[in-house]
Amino acid sequence: MSLLELDNVTIRFGGLTAVDSLDLKLVQGEILALIGPNGAGKSTVFNLITGIYKPTEGKISFNGKTLAGHPTYRIADMGITRTFQSIRLFSDLTVMDNVKIGAHCRGKAGLLYAFTRLPGMRKEERELEESSLQSLEFLGLAGKKDEKARNLSYGEQRRLEIARALVSKPKILLLDEPAAGMNPQEKAVLMDIIRKIRDTGVTIFLVEHDMKLVMGISERIAVLDYGKKIAEGLPSEIRANQSVIEAYLGTGQFKSRVRR
Ligand SMILES: Nc1ncnc2c1ncn2[C@@H]1O[C@H](COP(=O)(O)OP(=O)(O)O)[C@@H](O)[C@H]1O
Ligand SMILES: [Mg+2]
Structure with a gap:
């Protein structure tokens, strides 16, 4: 059964x-x-x-329910979170606080809630602390929880973004070019982490330019x-596909498209 389904989705x-009559299904548990x-x-x-955008035409459904019209934080509450192509961290906040914000930005209470400690919130605050720490441990960053985000290495910062996206325990994680700018060693670590996340039952939807990474961990590929x-x-089918080869430079990178 498909968990997420894009049905004839177009946006102009x-x-x-920008997206033209796209049909796509994401199956539970896959990469x-x-x-x-x-x-x-x-x-x-x-x-x-x-x-963030509404389709001009078409339908997007998650678990059989349509997503159209829901704001981003509601969609996150329903179980879909993401990272961005470029790093979006609060560089002067600690690693821990950056992860906590991931949970709070989803809800109505927002940032204020993240940093207030009203009596009724103590239990939730404790739970948040725990799930944030778990998330950091999972990404190998627990030892750095009190560091400012700006003091992490580039690869660690990208992992911190994944930790933040995981803290709300999503069903689907969208990763937008997570390996961009990473060195080969950081990419290898990332690849293991993505597999590990999937093995906990999270479905992964990955946008990535690094073909070694894509071919190494994806079960299916759409172009x-x-x-x-x-x-x-x-x-293996994508590698041998003629129209993919034609859109491809052969250097491990796609060429850029200038679009009007
Ligand atoms: N908000 C927007 N307004 C106008 N054009 C946009 C907007 N968002 C994306 N585009 C255009 O849509 C096309 C696809 O962009 P994008 O999805 O960022 O591509 P990719 O992630 O594959 O590199 C590009 O031509 C981009 O300029
Ligand atoms: Mg992009």
């Missing part, structure tokens, strides 16, 4: 069709990758799923070009 920005050139519409797909899905299948 003025004259530009699905979405690949394609810069500008193909991958991040826009994540923005559509998380309610987007100019907003359209041009291929979908097993890694």
Whole structure:
């Protein structure tokens, strides 16, 4: 059964069709990758799923219920969280507080709640502390919980973003180019972490340019070009697919698309 389903989803920005009639299913427990050139519409797909954008046409459903019209924090409460293509951390806050904010930004109470300690909130505060610590442990960052985020290495900062997205125990985790800017060693660590997250039952939807990582961990791959899905299948099928090869430079990177 599919957990998340995009049914004929289109979004236009003025004259530009950023995502074009996209059908896509995410199956419970899998690692699905979405690949394609810069500008193909991958991040826009994540923005559509998380309610940042509304589809111009088509339907997105999660567990059989339509997501359209729900704000991002509601969608997070329902069980879909994400990381962003570029790092979005509060660099002067501690690692721990950055993770806690991940849980609070979902709800109405927001930041104020994160830093107040009214009596009725103590239990929730304790639970949050615990789940944040668990999340940090999972990402190998518990030892750095009191450091300021700015003092982490680049790879650690990217992992901190994943910790933050995990603290609310999502059913689906969307990762937007998590390996961008990482060195090979950091990428290897990341690959293990993504597998480990999936093994806890979280379904992974991955946008990534690094083909070694994509081919190494994905069970299925969908390819987007100019907003359209041009291929979908097993890694071995995608590697051999002629239209994918044509959209591809052969250097391990897709070429960029200039779109009007
Ligand atoms: N809010 C927006 N307004 C106008 N154009 C946008 C907006 N968001 C994305 N686009 C355009 O949609 C296309 C797809 O962008 P994006 O999803 O970021 O691509 P990718 O993540 O695959 O590199 C690009 O041409 C981009 O400029
Ligand atoms: Mg992108």
